[in-house]
Each structure stands twice: as structure tokens, then as C-alpha cells.
Amino acid sequence: MSVLRTQLTGVARRPARLLLTGLAVLVVSFVVFATVLAQRITERNLLDGLSGTPAAVDLVVRDGTVTTGELDTIKKIDGVAEAAGQVGAGAEVGREFLQIDGDSGTGPLAAATLASGRYPAKPGEIAVTPRTVDRLGLKVGTDVRATIGNKIVPLKVVGTVTADGDHGYQAYAPQPLVSALTGGDVLDEIDLRLRPGADASAVRSRVEAAVAAGTRVRSGDDVRHEEAEQQASQLDSVFAVIAMFVAVAVVAAGLVATSTFRIVFAQRLKQLALLRAVGAGRRAITGSLAAEGALTGLATGVAGVLLALGAGHLVPVVVRAYGVNLASPGFPIPAALGVVALAVLITTIAVLAPAASASRVSPLEALRSSSVTGARSDIGKARATLGILLVLGAGLAAAYVAMNVPGRDPENYNALPFLLATVVSGALAFFALIALGPVLIRPVLAVLGRPFRISPVGRLAAGGVGGAPRRAAAVSVVVALGVTLIAGALVGGASIRVLADRNEAKYAPADYEVTPIDDKPVPAALVEQLKSRPQLAHVTPYRRLDVKIGETELNANDLAMTTLPELSKVDVTAGSIADLAPGQMIISGFTSDNTGLKLGDQTELTHGKSRVRLRVTAVLPDTAPLGSAMVLDPADLTRLGAPATYSGVLADAATTGEKARTAGRTAIDQVQNAAGGGWKIDVLADQRDQIDGLITILLVIALGLVSLTVLVAVVGVGTTTALSVVERVREAGLLRAVGLSRGGLRTMLTAESALYGVIGAGLGLVLGIPYAWLAVKALGVNAPLTLPIGQLAVVFVVLVGLTALAGVWPSRRAAKVSPVVALATE
Incomplete structure (x- = not known):
């Protein structure tokens, strides 16, 4: 004791x-x-x-067959102040989906609030959300024909409303009007608001007696809590x-x-x-x-x-x-x-x-x-053996993942075991770094510390770090852990983003796509009208045709590969898409696998009695644009029997931004309506934005979480520098006694802190980049290795700067001690 x-x-x-x-x-x-x-x-x-x-709902009737007749009965029950039936109808307006929900529009039970115009009061009237106005062009006063079930019904927009979750396809009308559109009397649920002072239990019992068996009557609080729990799960x-x-x-x-x-x-x-x-x-x-x-x-x-x-x-x-x-x-x-x-x-x-x-x-x-710790660089035979075994284990786990990476079209591939193997390999590699760190410090310092050795103070700093390799290894390893995670997130995110861009360039190569309804082709006159609109750019028509190579049935198109900017992101395994000309074709990777065709090979394509012989000018990694098997020159597709009318048209908005996108959509609507209608308009840019936004959010979150480890690493550098200052007071005093100024001593100690960051960041990049690539491959996606050099350089510089900053206060404190006092310290 x-x-x-x-x-x-x-x-x-x-x-x-x-x-x-x-x-x-x-x-x-x-x-x-x-x-x-x-x-x-x-x-x-x-x-x-x-x-x-809504918060005003006291009781909810659901989970069973709830009808409008029961709604009328419930309204008459003593203690019920208001009852509202909930029902929805899915409609198709010009090939676009429109959700019409029943809502009173006023009162405590309303989910929608009138913003302009008036709320629907007559059959066929609807009110839409602001984003629905922009997306579907349903302005107040618009008359449209909608398909609901098997019926075509006329609808008139009489107002706009605000509601939670405006996704761009919502409309509202009173419940009786929506029920009339569906032609049935079944409701999704009934919401009840009780009179002040009413006995909730007694009213609930009366409601339960009024509805069919199997229908549940629950309190509003319970339903709200359950809904929120589901949303928050x-x-x-x-x-x-x-x-x-x-x-x-x-x-x-x-x-x-x-x-x-x-x-x-x-x-x-x-x-x-x-x-x-x-x-x-x-x-x-x-x-x-x-x-x-x-x-x-x-x-x-x-x-x-x-x-x-x-x-x-x-x-x-x-x-x-x-x-x-x-x-x-x-x-x-x-x-x-x-x-x-x-x-x-x-x-x-x-x-x-x-x-x-x-x-x-x-x-x-x-x-x-001696008063200096960590001067030994040897680690002992047991620790060295452990480090070597960890390296071998990490290599074997990584090799297992690399040898089992799936091909272009994996079937029944389960990524979880290979992701776990990647994590195990990375953990073993990190523990190997911990074990072998003191041995690695001096060789790594000899390479990465060269810029510091230019000046005498820098050489002193490098000598201080190399003179205590155990201490340097302990701190640098933590910095390396943070940089490894950051580098992994950046490289993985960049690789997945490039893959997403390439896929979107194939399936959504433009902001808009106009396609036929009921196989009605797009005439050349419509294309010329679209090209004349200033709100649109890069208007590119295309045709599709089913062809054969031998007995293999394939789909071809004649999309111009150099017209749309997004198509420049399409990756090529061999050849060049810019070389497409009459007598040549671009094939997908799947077509290459199925037919055995390679770059430069020639083959015969047939369609009915028509035949053409083409040479492969480019091979893509997977699918061709628009999900086709191949892209041909328009002249060759015409020789195979393709009609003069088009299968679809792609176009971009003239400028960027939501307003320009809405203006482009409106221009297409006006052109196709003037031509008699009959074509569907898809806003492909929304799909691209959604995927890009999701990747950005995930990357920001990942970097934010990884920064926790970086924060701990920087604190570790500052702590180590502060403790080493106490440990090396005599050394500092001797340097001051032989002529090193206070500023020089501060610079030396700050440079030592920066060197911890240099070593840790260097080791982190060496670990983080290959393991990020391995993890991306383990996911089973055909993503390319993408190195965001600029971002990685910024990470390196910022980490070195932060570790240097962590050493500023200890270095200033050390510089204040006089040489006489320092030399007298034991």
C-alpha cells in the first residue's frame, strides 16, 4: 500500500x-x-x-375492410366531433404517375393546406403541390385526361396546396370525390377527432361496435408513435x-x-x-x-x-x-x-x-x-516474428479476395464474406504496422523526411524523430490509422462515383428523353421543332432495331456517340467510340462475351432479309448506351431496314439549374402537344442528381466520422510533443547553449510534430489506397480504380499541418526555458 x-x-x-x-x-x-x-x-x-x-387525430380505424358506409355511421356517434376517410387513387397523366389523395383541405384533420386558387369541390377537380406543377406542368386551370384503373376520366386543376413530402406527383381532393374516381367505397382508414370532454374509451367502444370484425380501432397517440418509429427505424x-x-x-x-x-x-x-x-x-x-x-x-x-x-x-x-x-x-x-x-x-x-x-x-x-525514451529501434525476435506473421496473414486474406473478385456479370454473388475478409486483412496489416513500426520509422523517415533535411533545424528535427523510433512509431501509427480511413473513403467514393457516372451516361445520357406511347414513333418534324427551341440543347434522335449475329438476337441503336456531353464519360475496354463510321460498330462487353467478337473482328448482322458486314471499332466494359447490345452508324441501321421515324429523342436543358430544367420540360411539352401528343417525357437528369447527391452525402458522412480518429491522432501528437519537451529539457538547454535561438528551437520541435504527420500520412496512404480498391472490388461492382490525387494531396497537407499545429504550444513552452535552468535539470 x-x-x-x-x-x-x-x-x-x-x-x-x-x-x-x-x-x-x-x-x-x-x-x-x-x-x-x-x-x-x-x-x-x-x-x-x-x-x-395529424396531431388532432384521437382515434384511427384501420387494418380491415373500412367503407364509406361505416364512415357515415361513425360521424353520427356521440362524442365524435369530426371523422375523415383516407383514400388514394393512382392515376396516369400522359404516361406520368399522379397520386390523388383524399383530404378535407381545411380543419384540424387536414394534411394539405390551400396555397392558391380554390380547393376542389366538384367531381374531377384536383389541387396539386407546387413541385407537381413544375414537374408535370399541371398549372391552375389545366384540363387533362387521366387513366385510373381501366377508366379514362377528365381532371381539372383548380388550386395548389402545400403538404409534407412534396415529391412532384401529388394531388388532393375531398375524400368523396376521390372515392368517386376509384368507383369503390373502400377506405384506407378513418381518422377521428373527439369532442372536448368526451370519454375516449366509451367512444372507442362504440366505434368498435360500428365497424366490421377484424378492423382495429387505435388511439391517435399509438398510431403516431408507431409511424414515427417506422420512419426513424x-x-x-x-x-x-x-x-x-x-x-x-x-x-x-x-x-x-x-x-x-x-x-x-x-x-x-x-x-x-x-x-x-x-x-x-x-x-x-x-x-x-x-x-x-x-x-x-x-x-x-x-x-x-x-x-x-x-x-x-x-x-x-x-x-x-x-x-x-x-x-x-x-x-x-x-x-x-x-x-x-x-x-x-x-x-x-x-x-x-x-x-x-x-x-x-x-x-x-x-x-x-538516459532521460530519453524510445531510443531503441530493435523490437525483439518475438515481436518481429509476430509482425511477419501478421503481414503474411494480411497478404493471404487480400489474395483470397483478389482471386475471387467476380467478373462482369456476377450471378448469386454474396459480397459480405469478401468484405469481411478485406476488413480482416486491413486489421492484420494495421497490427503488423504496430508491431514492426519502430523498425520502419528510420527507412520511411529517410525517404519522406528529405525536404526537412535541407536546413540545419530540419536536420535536428529529423534526428529527434529518428532518435526515438519507438515513440515516433507509436504516434505515427495512430495518424496512419486516420489517414488510411480517409484515403479509403476518398478512393472508394471516387471510384464508385465514376462507376455511377459511367452507368448514368449509358442509361441517362441526357436531361430528357422523349419516347412513344403505344408504339407511336417520333417523326422527323418533331425533332426539328425540338432543335429550334432555345430552351433545349444537344437534341439527338435515335432508332432501335432488333438484329441477329448468327442465331443470337441482339438490340442495336444508332445513337450519335459524340453529340451528347454525358456520353464522353462512357468507358471503353478497347478501341474508341469516336471512330464509329459506316461499316463499323461499337459492341457491349456482354455482346463480346456471347459472340466471341473482339476489337477489329468482322461479322455479319441480319434483320429479316437485310444483311450488312461490320467491323468492331470499340468494345465497352458492359452494356452499350440505352441498354442496347451495340451501336451502329445510322446509314448501316437504315441498310438493315430501320424506318425513317425515330424510336426516341434525347435532349439537354440549354443551361444548368432547376429553372432551366423546368423551362426545357415545358418546351418539350409545348412541342409535343402542338404535334398532337402521344409521347412520354422522362426527366433523366433527376435520376442523375439523386444518385450523385446520395454518393456525396455518404462520402461527407464517412469523412465526418473518420475525422474522429484524426482528432484523436492530432491530440496524440500534441501530447507526445508536450511530454517529450519535458523529457528533453537538458537537450533543449544544450542546443540553446551552443547558439540555437528560441525561434530555432520552436521551429525544430514544431517540425518534429510535422514529421509525425508526414510519416503517419505516408504510411496511411500506402495502406488506404490498395485496401479501398480491394473493398470496391469485393462489392462485386465493375468500378475503375480512381485516385483523387488533388483530394489525397490536400489530406496529406492538412494532416501534416494539423500535427505541426499540435506541436506549437509545447515548442513555445520549451523555448521559454533558459539554457542555465535547462542544463541544471536532471
Whole structure:
């Protein structure tokens, strides 16, 4: 107990050192508990705002056969103030889908609110949302013919309404009018609002007696909660992903804590030697140091939780000033205790190896020890063997994935085992880096540290990092972990984005596509009218034709491959799409597989009695544009018997932006209506925007989560630099005594911090890029390896800058110590 009391007394005398030692754990405790609070805030807000049932609904009748007759009966029940039937009708207007929902438009039970015009009151009248006006061109006063079921009914737009979730295909009308459109009396549900003071249980019993068996009558609160839970169920998976990244940050904090404990204990070798000399055993010293580690975790865990709790309660107050209402996270005591326990666990595990190592030093060795830790670069035979085995394991797992990567058209491919194998390989590689790190530091420093060796101060900084390879390896490995994850996210995201762009270029090569309804072809006169409209650009007609190569039936088109800008994104396995000319053809990868045709081969195509002989001028990786098997020159398709009319027309908006896109859509509508109608208009640009937006959001989220590990790494660099300053006071004093200025000393120590970032970022890129590529291939998608060089360079520079910044304060502190005082320090 005397040894333990001695150690704890030393900790009490220097509380700042305790917090500095566990600073990374404090940060990760803050992150973990802040994540818990963020999830609580999000869930509470979603449960309050995601229900589709209005707040005024007291009872809901659903889950059975609910009819308009029962609605009339329920309206007469004593205690019912209002009852509204919910029904919907799916309509087709000019090949576009339109959802018509029954809604009163006024009163507490209404989901839609009138914005302009008037609310429907007569059969066939509808009110539409603003986005529906833009997308479908259904302005107030428009008369259209819609197909509902097997009937064609006239509809008239009499107003616009606002409603939650305006997707661009919604219309509203009173429930009786919508029921008349469907021709039935079945409702989806009935919403009830009770009179003030009515007995809800008694009214519920009366309603249950009035409806058919099997129909459920539930309270509005229960229904709203269930709907909100369904909407918010995706949060579980989202926060599960966040938890995975937080777990990586926890591991990083553990590595940083282990490194800092080694430095702190090494600085106290003389104290430990004196304890050994007066009879303290190794077990007692190990136990006392482990207790110090646990106390560090307790203090930093509590501090992190309190900071997160304060931030969690401050955020709703701040955003409320900007008109945004957020729920309070409350006080989740069990979660707070769990985070503190996690912090204690991290530091306890992190302190064990350094404590055991420190306790093994003999009194004589400790008293003669240098004050600089981590100078040894050897790692011992056992650690070297372990590192080599980890490298071999990582290589075997990676080879297993690489050899089983699916081809162009995988069938029944399950990506999960190969993704797991990729993760296992990456984890083994990272642990190999931990094991072999001290051996790798000097060779890596010799390559990446060359720019620093230009100046004398830079050479001193490189010597300081290379002189303590164990310490440099411990810090750089954490930086490497963060950079590996960032590089993986950037490379994977860029590769998937290029794949998505290429696929969209084939299936959605323009902003709009005009296609026939009921096989009505597109005449050349319509194409010329579209080309004359200033709101449109790159108007490109195409024809389709079913042809044969031998007995293989294939679909061909004559799309001009150089007219539409989006087609420039189409990838080519062999040849060039710009070489397409009469007598040549572009084939898909699937066509190449099925027919055996390669670049330069010639073959005969037939259609009925018509025949042409063509040469392959380009082979695509998978499918050809518009989902066809091949692209031919228009002259060759005509020789095969294609008609003069077109199968479809592609066009772009003249300029970018939502207004230009709407103007282009309107221009196409006007042209096709003037020509008698009969053609369908698809806005392909919306599909491209949706996919691009999804990829962007996922990438931003991934980078945001990865930044947690980077934050811990930067804290680790700052902590290590600060502790090394204390450790190397005599060295700093000697440098000052031989003429190094304060500014030079500051620059040297800051450069050392930057070198930690250089080494870690370099190792991270070496690991992150190949594993990102392997993960993309393991997904089973035919994505190309895409290196966002600019983004990776920015990551490298920013990480080096952050690690350099982390060393500014310790370097300034070291420069303030006078040479005389520094040389007198033991």
C-alpha cells in the first residue's frame, strides 16, 4: 500500500500531467457521450415530427375492410366531433404517375393546406403541390385526361396546396370525390377527432361496435408513435455505422494512451529505481502504476462526459435562437456511467504493458538510464516474428479476395464474406504496422523526411524523430490509422462515383428523353421543332432495331456517340467510340462475351432479309448506351431496314439549374402537344442528381466520422510533443547553449510534430489506397480504380499541418526555458 500511496500522492501533486496523459481518452469520452446525446436528440425530434397522422387525430380505424358506409355511421356517434376517410387513387397523366389523395383541405384533420386558387369541390377537380406543377406542368386551370384503373376520366386543376413530402406527383381532393374516381367505397382508414370532454374509451367502444370484425380501432397517440418509429427505424443502422467509427477512435485513443504512459513512466525511472532499492517489488510497482492509469481514465472520462453533457444541452439553446427547435437530450445517467467505465477500461488496458515494462528495470539500470525514451529501434525476435506473421496473414486474406473478385456479370454473388475478409486483412496489416513500426520509422523517415533535411533545424528535427523510433512509431501509427480511413473513403467514393457516372451516361445520357406511347414513333418534324427551341440543347434522335449475329438476337441503336456531353464519360475496354463510321460498330462487353467478337473482328448482322458486314471499332466494359447490345452508324441501321421515324429523342436543358430544367420540360411539352401528343417525357437528369447527391452525402458522412480518429491522432501528437519537451529539457538547454535561438528551437520541435504527420500520412496512404480498391472490388461492382490525387494531396497537407499545429504550444513552452535552468535539470 505504501508504493500505491506514493504514486497516488505524486499524481495528486501534478493533476495537469494526469489530464495531459489521458487527453486522448478525454477526447474520445467526449465523442462517445456526444454521440449518445446526438442519438437521443435525433430520436426525440423524429418521434415528434415524423408521424403522418395529424396531431388532432384521437382515434384511427384501420387494418380491415373500412367503407364509406361505416364512415357515415361513425360521424353520427356521440362524442365524435369530426371523422375523415383516407383514400388514394393512382392515376396516369400522359404516361406520368399522379397520386390523388383524399383530404378535407381545411380543419384540424387536414394534411394539405390551400396555397392558391380554390380547393376542389366538384367531381374531377384536383389541387396539386407546387413541385407537381413544375414537374408535370399541371398549372391552375389545366384540363387533362387521366387513366385510373381501366377508366379514362377528365381532371381539372383548380388550386395548389402545400403538404409534407412534396415529391412532384401529388394531388388532393375531398375524400368523396376521390372515392368517386376509384368507383369503390373502400377506405384506407378513418381518422377521428373527439369532442372536448368526451370519454375516449366509451367512444372507442362504440366505434368498435360500428365497424366490421377484424378492423382495429387505435388511439391517435399509438398510431403516431408507431409511424414515427417506422420512419426513424433507419436511425438504428445509421448510428450502428457511427458506433463502428467511434470504436475505431476508441482503439486510436488506447494506442495514444499506451504511448503516453510509456513516456511518463520512463521519465520517472529514477523514482521507480529508488522504490525498488528500498524494497518495493515488481508486482507492487506494476499494481500502483496500473492504479494510476485507472485513475487517469476515471478523471478524463468524467471530464469528457461533463463537457459533452454541457455541449448537448447548449446546442438546442443556440439553434433555438435561429428558429430551429431541438429536443433536449435529457440526462442519460446509465450511458454516462458506461462511458466513464469505458474510459477507465481503455486506460487500464493501455497502462498494463508500460507498467510491466517499467517495473522490470533494475535499480542500477534505472539510475544510470538516459532521460530519453524510445531510443531503441530493435523490437525483439518475438515481436518481429509476430509482425511477419501478421503481414503474411494480411497478404493471404487480400489474395483470397483478389482471386475471387467476380467478373462482369456476377450471378448469386454474396459480397459480405469478401468484405469481411478485406476488413480482416486491413486489421492484420494495421497490427503488423504496430508491431514492426519502430523498425520502419528510420527507412520511411529517410525517404519522406528529405525536404526537412535541407536546413540545419530540419536536420535536428529529423534526428529527434529518428532518435526515438519507438515513440515516433507509436504516434505515427495512430495518424496512419486516420489517414488510411480517409484515403479509403476518398478512393472508394471516387471510384464508385465514376462507376455511377459511367452507368448514368449509358442509361441517362441526357436531361430528357422523349419516347412513344403505344408504339407511336417520333417523326422527323418533331425533332426539328425540338432543335429550334432555345430552351433545349444537344437534341439527338435515335432508332432501335432488333438484329441477329448468327442465331443470337441482339438490340442495336444508332445513337450519335459524340453529340451528347454525358456520353464522353462512357468507358471503353478497347478501341474508341469516336471512330464509329459506316461499316463499323461499337459492341457491349456482354455482346463480346456471347459472340466471341473482339476489337477489329468482322461479322455479319441480319434483320429479316437485310444483311450488312461490320467491323468492331470499340468494345465497352458492359452494356452499350440505352441498354442496347451495340451501336451502329445510322446509314448501316437504315441498310438493315430501320424506318425513317425515330424510336426516341434525347435532349439537354440549354443551361444548368432547376429553372432551366423546368423551362426545357415545358418546351418539350409545348412541342409535343402542338404535334398532337402521344409521347412520354422522362426527366433523366433527376435520376442523375439523386444518385450523385446520395454518393456525396455518404462520402461527407464517412469523412465526418473518420475525422474522429484524426482528432484523436492530432491530440496524440500534441501530447507526445508536450511530454517529450519535458523529457528533453537538458537537450533543449544544450542546443540553446551552443547558439540555437528560441525561434530555432520552436521551429525544430514544431517540425518534429510535422514529421509525425508526414510519416503517419505516408504510411496511411500506402495502406488506404490498395485496401479501398480491394473493398470496391469485393462489392462485386465493375468500378475503375480512381485516385483523387488533388483530394489525397490536400489530406496529406492538412494532416501534416494539423500535427505541426499540435506541436506549437509545447515548442513555445520549451523555448521559454533558459539554457542555465535547462542544463541544471536532471
